Amino acid sequence: MDAKILEKNLLELIRRTSSQLPRDVVEVIDKGWRKEKKDSSGKYALEVIRDNIGMAKDKSQPICQDTGAIICYADLPQWCDERLFVKAYEKAVVKATKIGYLRQNSVDSITGENSGTNLGPGNPTFHFHPVKGKSLTVKMMLKGGGSENMACQYSLPDNRIGAGRDLAGVRKCLLDATLNAQGKGCGPGILGVCIGGDRGSGYIAAKETLFRTLDDVNPDKRLAKLEKQILKEANSLGIGPMGFGGQTTLLGVKITHRNRVPASFFVSVAYMCWAFRRNGIVMSEGGKISRWLYES
C-alpha cells in the first residue's frame, strides 16, 4: 500500500463530503420543496437550502460553516494496517483544514483551546472492522453541533410521555423527540434510532444507521413499517423546514436494534440536520478508487 496515494484519496473524500450532499439526500430535499405550499416560508427555506447545495458543489466550499465532528468507518482488508491508515487519515484531515474544506473544530474540553488542526483526543472518531475481501471501504460523516445537540435518549418505561417497553412506546419516543427538536437542529432532519443496547452502544448504533441511504427499505419488516409510520406522522405535525411550519419536518427515519439486559430498555435518537454530509469510497491495494458510495 502506498500511504501517499491513500492520503490523497482520503483528502478527496473529505473534500467531496464537505462540499457535496449525497444523491439520496438531495432527492428527498427536492421532493420536500415540491410538496411545500407556494409562497410559504417553509418552501422559501428549502429554496435557499437548494441554492446553497448547488453553490457549495460548484465552488468546492463547505455546505455549512459548521463542518462538524468527523466520524470515520473503515472496513480494513489484510493489506491495510490500522496504524498506517490512521496516520494517512490524520494527515488528510490536517490538510483539509488548512485548505478550508474543514473548519477548525476540535476544542480541548478542559482548557477551551482549539487545536487548529481538527486533531485531538477522540478527534476524529474511528470505527474499524477487519474484512476478508481485497478492497478497503472508507465511509465518513460530518455531523454538525447544532444537530448533535438535539440527540436524546429515553429509558423505558417513560412516564412523562406514557411510553412502555414495546414498539408502541418507541413510536411515542420518536414523535416526542421530533416535537422537542422543532426547527432547532436545522430541520428538516433525519432520525437515526437504536432500540436497545446500553447508553453508549445505543448512540453509536443510532448514528451508524445514518449510513443507510434514505431510499432503502429496512430488511426487518417490523422496523420498515415503523420507519414509514414515523416519517408520515412526524411530517403531519406541522413543524416544517427550519420550524417555520409546513409538511417537511423529517427527511427520513432509520431504525436499528441491539439486544439489552432485562433491566434496561433504551431508545437512542441521533438527529441529523438537512446538511447531511456523508460519503464513502471503495479502494484497491493499488490505490484505485473503484466506487463512490452515495453518488449516482
Added chain:
Amino acid sequence: MLLEAPFTEKKIRALRVGDKVEITGLIYTGRDAVHKYLHDGGKSPVDLTDSIIYHCGPVVVKEKGKWVVKAAGPTTSIREEPYQGPLMEKFKIRAVIGKGGMGPKTLEYCQKVGAVYFHAIGGAAQVLAERVIEVPDVHMAEEFGSPEAIWEFRVERFPVVVTMDSHGKSLHEKVLAESTKNLSKLLG
C-alpha cells in the same frame, strides 16, 4: 419583500410574522461577547440607532487588502435572551437576525421598542456569504477575537423570515403550540 436601509421604526412595524424579507443595507454582527459588553454598560463603537444586529460568528479573511467573507451563517440566538430586549430599547436596535428564535422577554421588547426577529436559514453558509457584498470595517476585534467582533456587513438581498414581530406574534410559539396539539391528537 425587500427591506432597504434606513431601517426605520415605521418600516419595521409594518412587518408581520411569516413575511419573507430580503435585506439590503449595512448590518452589524454581534454575539455573546458584544451583548454582554453592551449590557454591562460598554460604549458602542458604532451608532446602533435603527440598526440590525446579526447573531453570527463569521469566517472573514483578508484577500488583496480587502476583507472577504467565507462563511456567514447564523448562530443560535437564545443565548442572548437576557440581554437582547434591554439592548434593543437602549440603542433603538430595530432588528436582530439569528436562528432558533428567542423567548418571551425579547418578544415583549419587540412590541415596546418597535423591533423584529429575523430568522436566517441555518446552515446556508454559501448563499449567505455571497449576499455580503462588502465588509467596510471591523470593531473590537482585538478585545473579542475575530468571530466575536462587530463586523460591518453591507448586504444585498439577504434572505430571512420574520418569525417574531412588533405586534406580539411569534411563529416559534405558534408552531410549537400547533405541533404539540397535533401530536396529542395523533396519540389520541
